[in-house]
Amino acid sequence: MTWLVERGIGEDRALLVENGRALAARVRWPGELRPGQTVAATLVQRSAGASRGMAMTAAGQAILVDRIPKGASEGAEVHVAVTRAAMAERGRLKRAQGRWSDGPGEAPAPDTFDTASPVRRFPAGLWEDIWSAAWDREVAFAGGALLFAVTPGMTVIDIDGDLPPRELALAAVPAVTSSLRLFELGGSIGIDFPTLQAKADRAAVDAALAATLMDWPHERTAMNGFGFVQIVARSTGPSLLHRLTHHRTAAAARMLLRRAEGLEGAGAIELTAHSAVLGALEPGWLADLAHRTGREVRLQADHALAFEASHAQIVPR
Structure with missing residues (x-):
């Protein structure tokens, strides 16, 4: 397993990768107060x-x-x-x-973003898949899907699918535990499993959660008679899911810049997006994009585009 970091424009991204698969993800936006400092x-x-x-x-x-x-x-x-x-x-x-x-203290201890191996680009598709799932607040798994809702009190994960209740609950466990790490979730998290009448079935799901979350610091309740489980984990800041829920234009703008940085070929870069997304692009970010790519940057507003459908392309100078 290796932590990789992309130093993007307007955000740094970190992925824990093993055998071409992302196991965990973290995001930092420059200028934010950092726990430990x-x-x-x-x-x-x-x-x-x-x-x-x-x-x-x-x-x-x-x-x-x-x-x-x-x-x-x-x-x-x-x-x-x-x-x-x-x-x-x-x-x-x-x-x-x-x-x-009592004083300025020592510098913050090195964290993932300080110690990870820097790369120009993550392996193809890994960040895009995580970002899209967080943007849609939905994660599919064989037989069903997880639906995420960020509320003031907790992050709620609803499990939906057509499998029999016990099978659906057990099939959802790996997706739940993976999403906690990929979205960097913390705080109070509620998981609404299908209602399981048999105590043995509830115990089986509890055991599956315990096994897959063994190395993830948290406290957890046993499943109640209505299929609800509550998890509490330390939260030191906004998760990727929180950012994409409450800062959608800012997140879409950063993703647009990432797409633009990955373009190849000669010509100018044209960024096409809803005007709200273009408005979230800071002048310094656009200057940074031009400097990193060595290309002229042009903006094109399209009010019919959804925020997440913003795109970048190479056009003639």
Whole structure:
């Protein structure tokens, strides 16, 4: 197994690959607060006597801070050790979280993006398949499909198919456990299996989940009489599924740039997309694309295109 990393425009992507198959995926968007880093900020909100408050970085990033000393007052310049990145939810933003630090501290420990082997391009189709599944919020498996819903309280996975309930539940387990890693899911996750009346059938599914999640840190309930299982895993920031649910134009814009980077041949690059996707392309990204490819970049708006149908092509200069 080998972690590979693509340094893309507007995002870095990492894949754990074994024998040509992706086992896990991670995404980082530059500029986001990174769990493990310590940042300078200003304490902007703190109730008298409370150990919690809010700090603001020079870049305007709000952080909910814990363990504030009694003597600290609003307006103080502080250091905050980030424990979780900000996450968008339906109708609101969950601010980044951190704890009070007495100093700038050490640099964050190296993570996957620091230690993975850099490649210009992942093996063909691997990233595209994961991205498409996360975009559609659906993963097919033999006999059925997983349907994902990102809610403020938890990520819910519904299992749908035509197989008998026990067979369907057991057939879904490998797809469920694979998707948890490929979408980098964390937090509270609910799995709605088919209702299984027999206790032995429920125990069989619990055992299958335990076996396939043995090396994935989490806590899990046993399946109840309605087929529901809850998993809780550590969450340090938005998953790929969360990004593609709550930042669809931004995600589509980054995917469009990735497609453009992979083009071959002489000529200019034409990016064709819905105007909302084109509007999400930052000028610096377009300049980076032109620099990386050595080509002129042109934009073409097509309001009839779905966001995910954005495409790039080589056209005559």
